[in-house]
Amino acid sequence: MSKGLSKTICALHPGRLAAARCPQCADFYCPECITEHEGKMICASCLSNEADVARKERTKRHFPFWAVLQLAVALILCWLAFYYVSGFLSDLPDEFHDGTIWE
Ligand SMILES: [Zn+2]
Numbered sequence: 001m002s003k004g005l006s007k008t009i010c011a012l013h014p015g016r017l018a019a020a021r022c023p024q025c026a027d028f029y030c031p032e033c034i035t036e037h038e039g040k041m042i043c044a045s046c047l048s049n050e051a052d053v054a055r056k057e058r059t060k061r062h063f064p065f066w067a068v069l070q071l072a073v074a075l076i077l078c079w080l081a082f083y084y085v086s087g088f089l090s091d092l093p094d095e096f097h098d099g100t101i102w103e
């Protein structure tokens with residue numbers, strides 16, 4: 001490794017010297033191709049991959065939570081509706097069912 005980084009060329013630009021190595025894919029890149037992300041140097045393609053993974057994990061985490069919450073709210077509303085309707089019906093006087101209350 002006596003030649004060092006200065007003799008390494010960018011993986012995307014064969015004519016340019018590499019400035020840093022991406023820890024993710026272990027390729028060398030020029031300053032234009034590599035960027036700093038959360039305190040570490042990372043190449044553009046690995047950065048977009050990470051963003052994709054982060055986006056997928058976000059939707060993965062949140063989707064079941066909202067689905068379960070909506071299901072629970074729907075069940076509670078249904079239960080409350082049936083509870084009050086059945087309570088209302090059982091409170092009705094017997095005459096209502098006979099039809100005599102309207103006379
Ligand atoms: Zn990379």
Ligand SMILES: [Zn+2]
Binds near residue numbers: 010033
């Ligand atoms: Zn480059």
